[in-house]
Amino acid sequence: MMHLGLPAAGPAPLPLAVAVSRPRAQQPEWPDQAGVRAVREALRTAPPLVLPAEADRLTARLAEVARGAAFVLQGGDCAETFTGNTESHLRGNLDLLTRMAAVLARAGGLPVVRLARMAGQYAKPRSAAMDAHGLPVYRGDMINGRAATPAERAPDPDRMLRAHAASAVAMNFVRAWTGGEVFTGHEALVLDYECALLRPGPPGDRRPYSGSAHFLWIGERTRRLDGAHIGFAELLANPVGVKLGPTTTPEEAVEYVRRLDPDGVPGRLTLVTRMGHRRVRDVLPPIVEKVTALGHQVVWQCDPMHGNTFVAPTGHKTRRVEHVLDELAGYFEVHRRLGTHPGGVHLELTGDDVTECLGAGIGETDLPNRYETACDPRLNTRQAMAVTARLAELIRRAPKPGRAACHCHGRPDRMSAWSLD
Numbered sequence: 001m002m003h004l005g006l007p008a009a010g011p012a013p014l015p016l017a018v019a020v021s022r023p024r025a026q027q028p029e030w031p032d033q034a035g036v037r038a039v040r041e042a043l044r045t046a047p048p049l050v051l052p053a054e055a056d057r058l059t060a061r062l063a064e065v066a067r068g069a070a071f072v073l074q075g076g077d078c079a080e081t082f083t084g085n086t087e088s089h090l091r092g093n094l095d096l097l098t099r100m101a102a103v104l105a106r107a108g109g110l111p112v113v114r115l116a117r118m119a120g121q122y123a124k125p126r127s128a129a130m131d132a133h134g135l136p137v138y139r140g141d142m143i144n145g146r147a148a149t150p151a152e153r154a155p156d157p158d159r160m161l162r163a164h165a166a167s168a169v170a171m172n173f174v175r176a177w178t179g180g181e182v183f184t185g186h187e188a189l190v191l192d193y194e195c196a197l198l199r200p201g202p203p204g205d206r207r208p209y210s211g212s213a214h215f216l217w218i219g220e221r222t223r224r225l226d227g228a229h230i231g232f233a234e235l236l237a238n239p240v241g242v243k244l245g246p247t248t249t250p251e252e253a254v255e256y257v258r259r260l261d262p263d264g265v266p267g268r269l270t271l272v273t274r275m276g277h278r279r280v281r282d283v284l285p286p287i288v289e290k291v292t293a294l295g296h297q298v299v300w301q302c303d304p305m306h307g308n309t310f311v312a313p314t315g316h317k318t319r320r321v322e323h324v325l326d327e328l329a330g331y332f333e334v335h336r337r338l339g340t341h342p343g344g345v346h347l348e349l350t351g352d353d354v355t356e357c358l359g360a361g362i363g364e365t366d367l368p369n370r371y372e373t374a375c376d377p378r379l380n381t382r383q384a385m386a387v388t389a390r391l392a393e394l395i396r397r398a399p400k401p402g403r404a405a406c407h408c409h410g411r412p413d414r415m416s417a418w419s420l421d
């Protein structure tokens with residue numbers, strides 16, 4: 001791995017058991033501990049879904065993004081489901097991601113790294129523990145069922161095995177359909193699952209690799225610095241991300257960089273900012289400035305979805321495309337002003353013809369027509385392509401790295417006019 005010339009290899013990582021014994025937010029209350037132990041054992045010996053060398057390849061691709069020579073497009077369902085793990089759904093989402101990447105690659109004259117929220121996005125952090133019926137909330141197919149009955153909502157550890165199997169099927173399809181160069185990622189949420197899927201790297205490596213995905217991120221609800229999720233992410237050899245919501249302070253952001261990228265490996269850490277369209281222009285600049293001053297080559301990525309969710313009068317959780325576009329514009333404005341690379345975006349979208357977000361032909365009265373998401377509202381194809389067109393404009397207008405006054409990145413050594421990978 002390439003290092004930045006920061007102090008060489010930091011302190012040895014903590015033992016896994018110590019790291020994940022810290023406060024564990026958003027974990028299922030499994031009723032059956034013997035069942036959990038048996039599942040963990042089965043996952044420990046199961047084939048991993050991805051291999052260490054693939055994760056290293058992604059780190060190298062993200063290092064290109066970090067230094068301004070590429071762009072990363074991450075997208076897919078908010079929550080995958082077992083019944084939705086079909087050929088047409090996977091193909092629709094992958095094809096949409098590929099179409100979008102092609103437009104962005106042409107606009108920017110830069111390679112676009114495709115990172116699918118797929119083959120593992122089966123667990124959800126929730127705002128409330130109980131739903132309107134007084135039942136435990138749905139937390140993703142890896143944990144419990146969506147139907148509003150006590151039996152379905154009871155956490156079932158066997159679902160972790162089903163999630164692994166469904167992810168393997170999806171991963172097989174991703175590899176076959178795309179020819180192998182689309183990477184996958186999901187939120188590292190359920191620690192019983194993620195810890196059991198850790199695998200050793202090459203001899204001599206101090207850090208284990210995740211066998212569950214190429215890229216894992218820590219969510220806004222589980223990112224406390226003294227918590228188990230950040231402890232887990234610190235240990236990994238894979239590239240990792242952390243979601244930063246509008247309450248993040250610049251000092252906290254710096255601490256994430258120190259903790260999650262102790263060795264200064266370009267592309268190791270992605271900071272996923274999801275500030276909301278109203279806050280992004282105020283909250284993002286001091287964070288970017290303070291992190292930039294540290295000298296690490298992180299990837300900046302904008303998630304313009306999660307800060308822009310509201311409930312429509314119909315009762316549907318939704319998002320307006322215009323708010324998504326505004327947050328993206330704010331993100332580009334901030335990075336352009338500060339001379340940093342707006343390295344990527346992270347979107348919830350689907351190739352299915354859903355009516356979950358507002359805009360591009362979908363109004364409030366259309367929401368009930370095909371509102372199919374298991375959790376958050378996704379952009380449909382038309383909406384995602386509208387976002388892509390706007391992104392293409394923003395990318396075209398952004399100063400090209402190496403030509404602009406970009407004080408944190410070296411000159412890119414690889415500028416391809418048309419490339420998806």
Ligand SMILES: O=C[C@H](O)[C@H](O)COP(=O)(O)O
Pocket residue numbers: 078124125126127128306375376
């Ligand atoms: O995907 C993100 C979160 O899991 C989701 O927004 C939480 O939804 P909730 O606020 O309805 O619990």
Ligand SMILES: C=C(OP(=O)(O)O)C(=O)O
Pocket residue numbers: 078125187218219220221243274303306
């Ligand atoms: C839970 C998610 O986002 P956040 O942690 O930013 O709320 C998500 O990406 O689905």
Ligand SMILES: [Mn+2]
Pocket residue numbers: 078079306348375376
């Ligand atoms: Mn979501």
